[in-house]
Amino acid sequence: DGGITQSPKYLFRKEGQNVTLSCEQNLNHDAMYWYRQDPGQGLRLIYYSQIVNDFQKGDIAEGYSVSREKKESFPLTVTSAQKNPTAFYLCASSARDRVLSAEAFFGQGTRLTVV
């Protein structure tokens, strides 16, 4: 089955550590996104990528880094510079060549908690 997979589902990080969240898709989508969601709030865009080896900062990129070495993969690293990383992280992908119908498909999310 085609889809988008995030791992792990739950992640605990000690203060000062970097952690990497995995996102893999087999939908052959060019565009991939990372969003952060805090309790009772909407999704805020961290980074997005339209093609391999290219990515753009979203609205809250500080303290995060990404790479896009393969079309299928868009990992997110939460660095120690991120002051308040505890949140629900969602990865999404969409077809780049269907601009007017760019439905985004989401992974099941990773809940990151700083301990």
Add this chain to the structure above:
Amino acid sequence: RKEVEQDPGPFNVPEGATVAFNCTYSNSASQSFFWYRQDCRKEPKLLMSVYSSGNEDGRFTAQLNRASQYISLLIRDSKLSDSATYLCVVNNAFSGGYNKLIFGAGTRLAVHP
């Protein structure tokens, strides 16, 4: 001003009621529009796209007003299972086919017996 704004709610309605959600967006060049549904502690899922002429899918009707930069979602005959958060999404597509999906904060709906 936020790029996409929604009334956060919550909207508490009885079963069978009709409820309407509104959303405004700030970028007049926005290309496409969607409503997503998000259940508690789950990922968002597409409910419906919003077309210029308006569109209907069963009990759900979406409308777009480009002049006012306004999107709406109407739910008729509400069911208990409609209880969720409804997210307004705008695609600010760039030249070359690049997409940037911007989400509103969501409107929470609670349908009670």
